[in-house]
Amino acid sequence: xxxxxxxxxxxxxxxxxxxxxxxxxxxxxxxxxxxxxxxxxxxxxxxxxxxxxxxxxxxxxxxxxxxxxxxxxxxxxxxxxxxxxxxxxxxxxxxxxxxxxxxxxxxxxxxxxxxxxxxxxxxxxxxxxxxxxxxxxxxxxxxxxxxxxxxxxxxxxxxxxxxxxxxxxxxxxxxxxxxxxxxxxxxxxxxxxxxxxxxxxxxxxxxxxxxxxxxxxxxxxxxxxxxxxxxxxxxxxxxxxxxxxxxxxxxxxxxxxxxxxxxxxxxxxxxxxxxxxxxxxxxxxxxxxxxxxxxxxxxxxxxxxxxxxxxxxxxxxxxxxxxxxxxxxxxxxxxxxxxxxxxxxxxxxxxxxxxxxxxxxxxxxxxxxxxxxxxxxxxxxxxxxxxxxxxxxxxxxxxxxxxxxxxxxxxxxxxxxxxx
Numbered sequence: 001x002x003x004x005x006x007x008x009x010x011x012x013x014x015x016x017x018x019x020x021x022x023x024x025x026x027x028x029x030x031x032x033x034x035x036x037x038x039x040x041x042x043x044x045x046x047x048x049x050x051x052x053x054x055x056x057x058x059x060x061x062x063x064x065x066x067x068x069x070x071x072x073x074x075x076x077x078x079x080x081x082x083x084x085x086x087x088x089x090x091x092x093x094x095x096x097x098x099x100x101x102x103x104x105x106x107x108x109x110x111x112x113x114x115x116x117x118x119x120x121x122x123x124x125x126x127x128x129x130x131x132x133x134x135x136x137x138x139x140x141x142x143x144x145x146x147x148x149x150x151x152x153x154x155x156x157x158x159x160x161x162x163x164x165x166x167x168x169x170x171x172x173x174x175x176x177x178x179x180x181x182x183x184x185x186x187x188x189x190x191x192x193x194x195x196x197x198x199x200x201x202x203x204x205x206x207x208x209x210x211x212x213x214x215x216x217x218x219x220x221x222x223x224x225x226x227x228x229x230x231x232x233x234x235x236x237x238x239x240x241x242x243x244x245x246x247x248x249x250x251x252x253x254x255x256x257x258x259x260x261x262x263x264x265x266x267x268x269x270x271x272x273x274x275x276x277x278x279x280x281x282x283x284x285x286x287x288x289x290x291x292x293x294x295x296x297x298x299x300x301x302x303x304x305x306x307x308x309x310x311x312x313x314x315x316x317x318x319x320x321x322x323x324x325x326x327x328x329x330x331x332x333x334x335x336x337x338x339x340x341x342x343x344x345x346x347x348x349x350x351x352x353x354x355x356x357x358x359x360x361x362x363x364x365x366x367x368x369x370x371x372x373x374x375x376x377x378x379x380x381x382x383x384x385x386x387x388x389x390x391x392x393x394x395x396x397x398x399x400x401x402x403x404x405x406x407x408x409x410x411x412x413x414x415x416x417x418x419x420x
Contacts, residue, residue, distance in 0.1 A: 001090075004097035004126070008077050011119035012351040018149035022107065023121045027154055029103040030125060033132035034139075037067070039155045040247050043143040043184040044163030046292050047197065047240045050232075050272055051163050052142045053082070054244035054263075059138050060085050061263040062252055067131035068140045069124070069152075072349050074271065074407045081127050083134045096130035097122075119349060120144055124151040138251060146173045148186035160188050161195040161247045163240065165203045166291040167320075178202040185210045193250040197243040198222035221246035228264040233273045234299030241267075271406050273299045280390040281307075282413055286403040288315065290323035296400060297328050308333040308395030312386035312409070313365070314340050314379060315401040317356045324401065325368035332398075334372035334389055337361040338382035340404050348404055355402075379405060383412040 027034060042052045049070050056068035065084065073079040078093040103125070104117045111117075124144070131139045143152045165181045173180045181203035188194055194211045196204065196218065204220075211218040224238035225245070241264065249255045273296065276282040283303060287296045300309065309332050315321045340355040362373040374389075376382035383399060390397040399409040 002094040002098035002101070004094050005077055007097055007101055008119055008123060008349075009347045011117075011122055012346040017118055018145065020149060020151075020153060022111065022115065022117050023124065023151040023154055025107045025110065026100070026103055026117055026121060026125050027128060029106050030100065030129060033125075033128040034155050036132040037136050037139045038251065039139045039141055039157040040159045040161060040251055041141050041143065041152065041155050041157040041187050042161045042163065042247075043147045043187055044161070044197065045166035045180070046289065046295070047163035047236070047243070048142045049286075050237060050240040050269055051161055051197075051244045051247070052140045053269055054241055054267065055161070055247050056082065056140045057085065057263050057267060058244060058248035058255070058260065059140070059251070061259045062248070062256065064138050064252070065134075065136050066138045066140065067134060067136040068142075069127040069131070070142050071120075071123075071144050072403050074403065074410070077123060077349075080123065081130050083131065083136060088130055088134075092130060092134065093126070096126045096133060099129055100126045118151075119351065121151045123349070143184070143187065146180075147184040149183075150187075153187050155187075157187070157189060158192045159195065159247050159250045160192060161197070161243050162199065162207065163197045163243055164291065165199045166289060176202075178206055181206050182210075188214055188216055190214045191216065193217045193219060195219045195221050195243055195246045195250060198239055217250075219246050219250060228261055230264045231267045232269050233302050234295060236295035236298065237269075237272065271403065273303060275303055276413055278413065278416070280387060280394075281396040282387065282409060283396060283398045284406050284409055285398065285400045286406060287400050288319055288324070288402050290320055290327045293324045293327035293400075297330060300331060300398070304396050308390070308393040310386045310390040310393065310395055310397050311335040312338065312383050312397060312399045312405070313361060313401040314338045314358075314382075314405045315356050315361060316340070316345075316350075317354050319356070321356050321361060322364050322368070325364050325370070328400075329365075329368040329370050332370050333393065333395065334374070335362070335365045335370050336374045336376055336382045336386040336389065337365065338376050338379045338405075340379060340402060345404060350404070379408040380412050383409050384416075387412065387416065
């Protein structure tokens, strides 16, 4: 069986390069697999993965065979592709990746010297091939970075969902929310539908103008329906569910309220205020920017009550760590700061990324008002230290700051469970 994990890891040296020429050539060689299913394209600063998974579940709940493409992953590249509500089977993933690898060789030979298909482009093409091969009717595709020059922007989507707009990746996407929104709205197709989540005034005005220019229908979905009992926690997830519901309804032409309710009550979203029971309780959340931290802080009391909270934290160097900590500091009793190994980040899809130094992170935590800040460089050991500190306080452990930290939390909790 083709080793897809090793293949994608072998592409890490190429780094992250925006642009559509390479992916256009690649999907052309592959026979345009992204045209073999209808699609919802999900863009935005925060909430993309949640909205994509929710929309996929709603489509499945209405009897459609749906697939979802997400990023990033925690442990395996195959986690990024879900078909029928479950991670793609390893053999199917390997077959799709092998076909893409063969096509990448063809494309690379035709590209100018120094140009090669990137890791993210190859993974995205693999998702398109896998969904098409599985015979899905509908695909929900999460954008990687921005939209205009993102590898996912080869979809003929009739529905686009813009979840939120915040100041992130400003070196690539622009210095203002309006500039960033423009990059994301560039994926909108003529005569399609734009579903708009909660965004600022300028982004909303731009969305309205863009929709009008492209003769697209605009649906504003920032008002959650209080009638649904949502299994996942946090007011922000209710807003995400409103976006997902509007996108699914625009795709199908209507939804059954009973089926929507059943989906809402059965939702499970790993890494989104995810509670793992045990001693102490462990909460995993992939928040990685100030807006995400504010949403997490808003949701925490619903989960922990008044229990002490010990945070295990790692943040990438290109993120606003000070803003993240300022947003989360209220209600946090202690923090264990750690770092993510660069080689692990590269293998997980972030070649060239680096973690903010743990010592600097501790300084920022103290500046934000968290007096008990400890530095533990090895991430799994840092999680164990946070678990111990929470146990001593009779509290809970929260692991957050980066999606890439969560795998260490799962490993530490499994080791803790097996030692008992």
